[in-house]
Amino acid sequence: MSDEPIETVREVGVVFVRRAVDNPWVDHLWSPHGVLFPAPPVEPGTILLENEREKLVYAGPACVELFASDTANYRDNLIDGTPQLWVAARSGEDGAPTGPRTTADPTEGGAWFESGADVIGAVPMPADIAGWIAEFVDRFHVERVFLKRQRDRSERGERGHGRRPEGKT
Numbered sequence: 001m002s003d004e005p006i007e008t009v010r011e012v013g014v015v016f017v018r019r020a021v022d023n024p025w026v027d028h029l030w031s032p033h034g035v036l037f038p039a040p041p042v043e044p045g046t047i048l049l050e051n052e053r054e055k056l057v058y059a060g061p062a063c064v065e066l067f068a069s070d071t072a073n074y075r076d077n078l079i080d081g082t083p084q085l086w087v088a089a090r091s092g093e094d095g096a097p098t099g100p101r102t103t104a105d106p107t108e109g110g111a112w113f114e115s116g117a118d119v120i121g122a123v124p125m126p127a128d129i130a131g132w133i134a135e136f137v138d139r140f141h142v143e144r145v146f147l148k149r150q151r152d153r154s155e156r157g158e159r160g161h162g163r164r165p166e167g168k169t
Helices: 068-079 106-112 127-140
Strands: 009-020 028-036 047-050 054-065 084-091 097-103 119-124
Touching (some): 028 084, 084 106, 097 106
Parallel strands (some): 054 097
Antiparallel strands (some): 084 119
């Protein structure tokens, strides 16, 4: 294990896709398409690719931040097949996603689905980010043993129903 400091924050660029849909109430839907590492020096809102059915739009940079207390979640993400980053954003005035945010923690990403974010989803994690997270987990993960607490009899309501325990006066 190295004593060399490890970065806890990396910046990625977030790309969303606008797809045309055949629906009487909406003509398109936004969804996360992917992340770019390193984040490119491109203005948010830049169209990266466009055709008649979809448009890829760079939403801007976002930080992936790592915390030593979440290493078990990062580890599970890395070993669960294809590692993912969760991406969320609000809809801007024109409906395009703005203010993207990212996380490598599946628990936090799942909570974002309930947070009211307008556009949210999981995208494949770039290999460089996965390697960085794996190094972070190797360095800081501490396996925590779950210990079931034994409740005191008095907490369960087993107080003898007004009687003194035997042998007590």
